[in-house]
Amino acid sequence: MKILLIHQNFPGQYKHLAPALVEQGHQVVALTCKVKEPQKWKGVHILPYEIKGSSTPNIHPWLADFETKILRATSCYRGAKALRDKGFIPDVICAHHGWGESMFLKDIWPEARLGLYCELYHLTTPTFLNFDPEFPSQSVEADRLRIRMKNLNNRLHEEVMDAGISPTKFQASTFPDKWQDRITVAHDGIDTDLVCPNPDAQLVIDETLTLTRKDEVITFINRNLEPYRGYHIFMRALPEILKKRPNAHVVLLGGDEVSYGAKPPKGQTWKQIFIDEVRGRIPTPHWNRVHFLGRVPYDRFLSMMQVSTAHVYLTYPFVLSWSLLEAMSAGCAILASGTEPVREVMTEGENGWMVDFFDKDALVERLDALLDDAEARTRMGQTARAYVQENYDLQKVCLPQHIDWVNRLAQLEPRPVQD
The missing domain is CATH 3.40.50.2000 (Glycogen Phosphorylase B;)
Incomplete structure (x- = not known):
């Protein structure tokens, strides 16, 4: 043919x-x-x-x-x-x-x-x-x-x-x-053989910091950091997240451009707009635990997923990001928005937790609870991976x-x- x-x-x-x-x-x-x-x-x-x-x-x-x-x-x-x-x-x-x-x-x-x-x-x-x-x-x-x-x-x-x-x-x-x-x-x-848990994974942030599974790592990924994928909601929750989790490192992946939705005001980026909005409420020692990696090669993205203690995924009712299914395949414990695309692949309490997209206070509280519950993270991460292997294996x-x-x-x- x-x-x-x-x-x-x-x-x-x-x-x-x-x-x-x-x-x-x-x-x-x-x-x-x-x-x-x-x-x-x-x-x-x-x-x-x-x-x-x-x-x-x-x-x-x-x-x-x-x-x-x-x-x-x-x-x-x-x-x-x-x-x-x-x-x-x-x-x-x-x-x-x-x-x-x-x-x-x-x-x-x-x-x-x-x-x-x-x-x-x-x-x-x-x-x-x-x-x-x-x-x-x-x-x-x-x-x-x-x-x-x-x-x-x-x-x-x-x-x-x-x-x-x-x-x-x-x-x-x-x-x-x-x-x-x-x-x-x-x-x-999803290539579930490649995108899999790795207890020995390491994510090099810079010459002074390398994160592993022993660290408390909160991850957040957009192709580009923008409202369609809930970047503004996550950033507004960030001051309280850092306050409640004094040992956590927050790692964000994504570019400065616009993939979907409206463009920011001329000469600005959504990334910087929401950094500027919350930065004054975050003490410098806390801010030093926030790491923007930009866009990275796939192997570094994979390492980020594999060291994640809890992964946050937010989206408008829109095209489902591959990164959510990849996070599930990597065995991540996931806290996601309960929007329709997410509910197609996640069931509350089984392979992840969900919150209302706009409720930043609930995001803070449930993320805090998830980070305190190692048993739930392990169980849901294993179930998430099994779900992707059964339904989305390449x-x-x-x-x-x-x-x-x-x-x-x-x-x-x-x-x-x-x-």
Whole structure:
């Protein structure tokens, strides 16, 4: 079978699937704007396409996002057309359509089956638009229109999607009903052999401090430190956490940019805004036990998980972070927000504890109790790891599900392009 993979940051979600399909004997080609020259990776032929064009100055803000996707879609179209002209005709196309690249591929290969990675459909419900009252929508009515425009890319892809795959039930549930019978829920998978407990783990903070399992370590991770992942809530709890836990070290991982949600005021970062808000209430000896590591290589991230005494995870109702499942796989004792994505993988008292996202006082009290309860931490950490091994293990569960999805996709009757 000939398989074409589309991802603007290849391999992305196809990191494990692509080599596995090669091992099964399929011809796998990836088309991406990430590379400048053709190359081969684990048996996958990676071909570049060049993004041409630029955004229109002063374009209506509701169209800016879609115009960017059109630029990527037409650029990928040209790259795909050149590939077709060389004789490549895929049986299956798998694409992460979030950036628009795959919008016109059925026009080139109408007989190919198109499978989409369905990450999220943007909703206008209060839970999505105004979950956090601290950052309210400036105009709910206007935002509903803006979000509808933001979903143009999703809607155009729905017309030609033969099948979809979504990593969690929550994410799949955001898509309209007419998508649902075509979406399979299967997570990308966690390498539980790699992400595992390690009693001898060490996390080097600097030349004077190395943390181990013998230390009391509170961990908190965002891709970027921002409100969507509860950074502001955690920081506001920090003064009291440090006061109650005089021997604890708090380690935070994450960048200074914005992954989701609103940008901070010009010239500022969410990270610094909330540091400035609480710093005056934290004595310097306490502040010296707070460590911002920024973004780190994966092995250092793993060491951080493995030395963690208690891990805090907070999120809006949004895409579930891989880091939560990785923390569970590492056997961490977890205190998380009781938001819908978290409740899909955690059960209160069994494989973690949960608090209301906004209740910083409850966060302080429950974290303090968790750090005092070694038996509960051990029990829930073991249960969390067993849960991930059973339901999200890369090799035994998730990768076979993805391979099966591709095989079933290949058997479908292709949906035609609609005028």
